[in-house]
Amino acid sequence: MAFKTDIEIAREAKKRPIQEIGAKLDIAPEHLLPYGHDKAKVSQDFINSVQDQADGKLILVTAINPTPAGEGKTTTTVGLGDGLNAIGKKAAICIREASLGPNFGMKGGAAGGGYAQVVPMEDMNLHFTGDFHAITSAHNLLSAMIDNHIYWGNELEIDQRRVVWRRVLDMNDRALRQITTSLGGVANGFPREAGFDITVASEVMAILCLASDLDDLQRRLGDMIVAYRRDKSPVYCRDIKADGAMTVLLKDAMQPNLVQTLENNPAFVHGGPFANIAHGCNSVIATKTALKLADYVVTEAGFGADLGAEKFLNIKCRKAGLAPSCVVVVATVRAMKMNGGVAKADLGAENVDAVNAGCPNLGRHIENVKSFGVPVVVGINHFAGDTDAEVQAVKDYVASQGAEAILCKHWADGSAGMTEMATRVAEIADSDQSKFEVLYPDDMSLADKIDTIARKIYRADRAEIDGKLRAQLKEWEDQGYGNLPVCMAKTQYSFSTDPSQRGAPTGFTIPVNEVRLSAGAGFVVAICGGIMTMPGLPRVPSAENIRLNDEGNIEGLF
Template sequence: MATDLEIARAATLQPIDAIAARAGIPEEALIPFGRFKAKIDQRYARSRTEGAAGRLILVTGISPTPAGEGKTTTTIGLGDALNAIGRRTMICLREPSLGPCFGVKGGATGGGKAQVAPMEEINLHFTGDFHAITAANNLLAAMIDNHIYWGNALGLDTRRIAWRRAMDMNDRALRSTVASLGGVANGFPREDGFDITVASEVMAIFCLARDLDDLQARLGRIIVGSTRDGQPVTARDLKADGAMAALLRDAFAPNLVQTLEGSPALVHGGPFANIAHGCNSVAATRLGLSLAELVVTEAGFGADLGAEKFLDIKCPSAGLAPSACVVVATVRALKMHGGVAKADLGREDVAALRRGVVNLARHVENMQGFGLPVVVALNAFTTDTPAEIAAVREAMAALGTETVHCTHWADGAAGATALAEAVLRRIEAGEARFVPLYEPALPLAEKIRRIAQRIYRASDVQIPGPVAARLKRFEEQGFGHVPVCIAKTQYSFSADPTALGAPEGHVLPVREVRLSAGAGFVVAICGEIMTMPGLPRRPAAETIGLNVEGEIEGLF
């Protein structure tokens, strides 16, 4: 069987100006990066987004397992299928992080015949956006230490500096560090640490800003720490916001690429969904909605994480309202949620599937609770049996949801035509009544509690005294109205990654809270989740290299 990389290399791509023309983007608005990718001029993008009128389709999934679900693949397959049946469609995705590419997950450009391309370039350096975000983050870090070195006129308390450095790679050794060792010439030693770039506040700001003016304003509102008497110190106080915006200016232009079937795709921004808000940039989404009749976008990990944040953070901030939701699952993953070991997933086991389908049902019910019509995409594997597929359809029919068995990995657009038609039926029926989970006026602790109880089905949340006091301080500083971004394991509705299926009655432990004043949300870190991941025992990097012709091998 051909690998995703081999399939991508065998495809004949169209010049990027032809893809732009198909999307209605004039050639003068293109900033080419080689033959097959380009950025879209920001003046053109800004002029278009004032009239954004397309319909938005959210693709999300069940709680991920090692069996694989195929959310990005389904997003691409659905977009290709909608274009194939004559509906002008744009696909909006996140950019891949190097951490997973070299770690355990592999690339993030889809799979089989449902991929965006050029696959290798997108999965590695692409157009350099993540490097710019990393540089902007670390410029601010350098300016903090430089300000302290030259007299600390703002009175920053070095014990209360909240800003961390960043890099786009899994590196557990950098989670906690000590900076400025080596003597007087190197500054004042203090505790420091790194987050992965995709978890940084600069990434969140990049993805939530509407335009360059909003970008710089948000950067200026970043709170880097406080004085001894508790007064916040911002990036604007340090005069860092202008230089940070300058570093991000070119990166902020959305990236245009194509699918293997020639559908236009905007791939821009990339916050993780387990430790950040998990959606592509507002700038790209709004541009897509101005160019196309339909926009298909993905939110990361399971619907309890990426989709909840898409609906409670991104949509209210950007004034968006989805018209439909697709929840992706596989028979294999549902059997794993039902207790089957990965090695045994190829054997029919309807009983295990029925035990595991509760995970899918929980996610579907949650999306319906936001007022969204839902279609289930059952991503096909050759080992799926008619009885197993029927069991999923039966369980979803009880929730008023149609299940479509999709073969877009093997068949491209043709394998997702039935899914496209099902989604269109729900959109055209006008069933969407989108409403976020909570009102802005709800106290921060109650927002966390509502997500835990309504989405995770927890009995309560555990908020230690110091964490509760910190939340109260955020409210006193004028941030009580912002949404919350839960950072927790992606593998379970609980904070325990081994609790598969649909656990309920658990308590969600909130270990730490951080204010992302520029992004406009509070991060609640729960359980053992880390904002700087580590590499696995056998990272994917061990099998990636160059062949004798200089081509990359082993990249997913």
């Protein structure tokens, strides 16, 4: 049986005008700023007008560590949103925007898949409403203004060796990780080492996703540290006088984007920090707006629960005053088999023993999420080749962990394949079982926060933080940044920093190679192991297969 591709399914969608989608959430047409017929931004005036309304229930979708076998976290998020609407609930979903880098690389897009997708899929996975381009432009405007300030006399006495503000590009390009700028003589400035990160790793992206409004956005932008003087005192973005112009560039990008699912249910798609090198959640303003408009809001956190959910709970919820009522951990039989040692080429054969051998990865995620005081249900994202015995093995294992697993067939059947899960999630959310609390207190030392995540979430013996990095963390504490949460930059493929260590490894340490202060976003980044803040393309990038067909339609996006 030949399955349609995601893009073929998306192209056949019977989309409704975006004003009709807004009406489902009681957003009047005058408060929608349309980008064509099928997407719009929601006005800040409208967002301000609903702040006195009660909040709905927040449901977080997370997953096991990703494998080449596939997990389907975004697909499950979309399917659950459609499922809740199908059983008569007023629900909306909140997901992240897609980065061009992984779209043309290996990971693919971020619109879901099968019959649980957000549309317009092509637009979402490409330029969409231009938010990422605005973030890239604002970030690089600051870069240009820093170098320009140094060129015209350096009144702030910036130490050129200590400019910490790197440039960004929304593309995977390893050649730009470390560069030399201003070559070519006096007219081009003073040569120095620099580099590029991918746009989704930019502190500007993090700020846009954590800011509550434009005033908060500009304040946070001004708080960003861009360089240090010879006496090691910080130079802030506001010292460069860039925060105002950056806010202007971000004015429209700050407004959440409204689109729809294949079943014409409302979806907010806004912001997109990676979860392996940033905090991995869609914007606070989109999530909080959705909670004012819907009774249930389904959102996702990037990659596995050790990264995305941990940061959602410890950073986003802490900063925004949010508390999830239920967490869904997505797993697949195929991924369990891969964690159990089966090669990708052999995943089609039934292997209950391998499923059982791989389940400890899922078990650790369940235990971790429960440690935050939030009820957990496992969604088994169904693949056609899964056997009843394999599915039952996962269900039995999850039951042994004090949770329940529900088979989800949303990829093939849309909301009809998600009724059982939607019903159960609504019951859990309505029962107010959640006793959410963060993993560590604000007043714990930065080094101890890093070590706490390494031990309690990754199950490492400890975090390896050398004396130089400890001194840097202590210096930031002395400057008043000690109460910030930490954002761990680590491989998504393993609890450890070794991506080949699947399952639930023990007996390892977490090496911290670098720490960065994101003073505007309000967290400290700990870069662990061999993680790159500018990814490279794989040997065969997806871009090789993306093209326009004879009808002018896009092929190859997934």
